[in-house]
Amino acid sequence: xxxxxxxxxIGWELTLACNICCRHCGSSAGLPRANExxxxxxxxxxxxxPPLLVQEVDFTGGEPLLRPDWPRIASHLGKLGxxxxxxxxxLTLGPDTVAQMKDAGIASVGISLDGLEETHxxxxxxxGFFRLVLAAIDRALNSGLSLTVITTINALxxxxxxxxFTLLHSLGVSRWQIQPIFPLGRSSQATELQLTDxxxxxxxxxVQHWGSKAEEVGMEVGPxxxxxxxxxxxxxxxxxxxxxxxxxxCGITSDGKIKGCLSLPDEVIEGDLRQHDLWDIWFDPHSxxxxxxxxxxxxxxxxxxxxxxxxxxxxxxTMSYGNTGNFHNDPYCFYGIRKRNLKCxxxx
Amino acid sequence: MAKYLNLKVLVPEWIWExxxxxxxxxxxxxxxxxxxxxxxxxxxxxxxxxxxHMRAYLEENKMPPDEIAPAILNLADDYMAGRxxxxxxxxxxxxxxxxxxxx
Numbered sequence: 271x272x273x274x275x276x277x278x279x280i281g282w283e284l285t286l287a288c289n290i291c292c293r294h295c296g297s298s299a300g301l302p303r304a305n306e307x308x309x310x311x312x313x314x315x316x317x318x319x320p321p322l323l324v325q326e327v328d329f330t331g332g333e334p335l336l337r338p339d340w341p342r343i344a345s346h347l348g349k350l351g352x353x354x355x356x357x358x359x360x361l362t363l364g365p366d367t368v369a370q371m372k373d374a375g376i377a378s379v380g381i382s383l384d385g386l387e388e389t390h391x392x393x394x395x396x397x398g399f400f401r402l403v404l405a406a407i408d409r410a411l412n413s414g415l416s417l418t419v420i421t422t423i424n425a426l427x428x429x430x431x432x433x434x435f436t437l438l439h440s441l442g443v444s445r446w447q448i449q450p451i452f453p454l455g456r457s458s459q460a461t462e463l464q465l466t467d468x469x470x471x472x473x474x475x476x477v478q479h480w481g482s483k484a485e486e487v488g489m490e491v492g493p494x495x496x497x498x499x500x501x502x503x504x505x506x507x508x509x510x511x512x513x514x515x516x517x518x519x520c521g522i523t524s525d526g527k528i529k530g531c532l533s534l535p536d537e538v539i540e541g542d543l544r545q546h547d548l549w550d551i552w553f554d555p556h557s558x559x560x561x562x563x564x565x566x567x568x569x570x571x572x573x574x575x576x577x578x579x580x581x582x583x584x585x586x587x588t589m590s591y592g593n594t595g596n597f598h599n600d601p602y603c604f605y606g607i608r609k610r611n612l613k614c615x616x617x618x
Numbered sequence: 619m620a621k622y623l624n625l626k627v628l629v630p631e632w633i634w635e636x637x638x639x640x641x642x643x644x645x646x647x648x649x650x651x652x653x654x655x656x657x658x659x660x661x662x663x664x665x666x667x668x669x670x671h672m673r674a675y676l677e678e679n680k681m682p683p684d685e686i687a688p689a690i691l692n693l694a695d696d697y698m699a700g701r702x703x704x705x706x707x708x709x710x711x712x713x714x715x716x717x718x719x720x721x
Contacts, residue, residue: 274630274707278656279640321664321714323627323656328642357642380642495639506639514636549718553711 273562276323277552281521281532284312284334284343289361291456293393294384294422294463296533296592298455299332306524309339311544315522316346318548326377329356330532332524335367344374353377357420360406361399368413378416380447381407385427386434392426393463404441411442418445420494423473424463431476439489446484448477449494450602454535454592467607474503474604495531496586500578500605512583516540516558530558533588560587560597570599578605625658625668625693625703627710658705663717668693685716 285306288299307315319327327347334340335358344354356371357380371379383403384393390400410417419438421427427434431448438446450465450473451457457464465473477493484491498504515530522528523536526543528551540558541551551557564583569576572594573584584590585600593601600606658664671690674680676697682690689709696703705713 271708272711274711275633275636276629276707278633279642281642320661323658325656330642355642508635510639511632511635514640518633518636519640549714553715 272555273553275517277518277520277548278323278325279519280319280324280327281519282327282329283331283522283524283532284329284340285337285524286332287336288331288333288359289336290333290359290394290396290399292359292384293395293456293460294424294451295456296452296454296588297332302332303523303525307526307543309342311526312339312343313346315526315543315548316343316350316352319347319352320350322549322552324352326353326355329354331357333359333362335362341370341374344371344376348375355380357382358406359394360403363406363409365409368409368415371415372413376415378418379410380418380420381410382420382422383407383434383438384422384424386430386437389427389430393424407441407443417443418447419443420447420449422451423448423465424451424460425465425469426463428465428469428472431473432480435480435484435489435491439484439487444488445490445492447492447494448473448497450496450589452496452533452588452592454533454588458592465602467602467611470602471503471604471607473497474501478503495533496589496600496602499582499585499603501608503604510582512564512581513561513585513587515587516561520552520558528552528557530561531588534591538591564598568598570594570596572599572601572603572606576606576609625660625705625710627656627658628704628706629656630707658710664713667713667717672697683716685719686713689713 285302286297286299287302291300329340334356347354354376355378356376360381363381381403384390387400390403391397407417407419421434450470451463453464477491481491499510520528520530521532522543528540528543528548529538530540541554566580569579569584570590573579573582576582584598585603587597589602590597590600671682671686672694675682675690675694681687689705689712692706692709693703
């Protein structure tokens, strides 16, 4: 029997061009890729989605709104019955863009806010951007767009999470997604941003404590991927069963390459849409071997002796690869960190 | 046989367990609603090939081509038993592959 999964969710890097040079950017976005997909190519790729049962496409980048034809692609997806979401830094989210999003049927928009004013602007490398993002959040909320604020957590903004919670709640934000930083791309050079084991556990404690507080005031604080696993700090249901990249989701780069997850670096490519259809890449028995052909023998030293490894498959592929250069070896895992630290305790 | 236009793909259970962990943005979909959503939206070719081989099998007792025989026979079983027409994921993939090969 062949593989029977489908790419229900597709992350699509519309362009690698970006109007900011964030210190934490895992894609090192800034300039567009050399040969990005044309509108015609993009629309033809969309037409390949329905037979693959694609349900949701998330536009990312770079900054996806820098690509002027994004409304055409979104509208086309809408006609195919596919829901589209956009992740943006918010800088170009003026009234016209908000109206375009509504016209194009954008189901939801994610805006990045990465700390209080000084920290956010430090990460962006530009003073004043914090205030522009707050204005964008306000504009999105007032327009009735479904909004999620996204914060990438690093060593500089970790202690600001409670203040950010208060700020977002006061703005009327009802969904806040937080995700730990990956040491990839530009972020790998930013040593001041990297999380220690203790800091990672602190994120877990924050979500546990503030998640329930948030519910009381009608707000949802949700961790994204690369957050877990198997302790009281992460009680999501159903529990983690291993990285979903290439099993229920994949990513498309702006030059038409396919990855299991867009957060993975460019060397982890499964195929090229300029040479093969997505169907053929997706169902190629050699594709996405790191998740589809997992076996416990492939576990790295961080996970090899773990009693949850068979269920966990070694954590988040991107976190594992970014930190260790290997899959199935995720060092940022609540369960693993706790076990490692218990070993360090002196025996009586 | 207009029922074929609303074929539903039965996706393996493990997929739902993984789906909720894909987080470009927080999703609020209930997992059971997700399962309900996965309906085939067949293009004309898909509909035609299913219809053609179902009719041939049910009305003329003609076996479908080998590549799609299990899929058509499974659907025919559902039809004969008066059950909803559900396509197993593997059968759906087989029909799509057949269509792609005969392009």
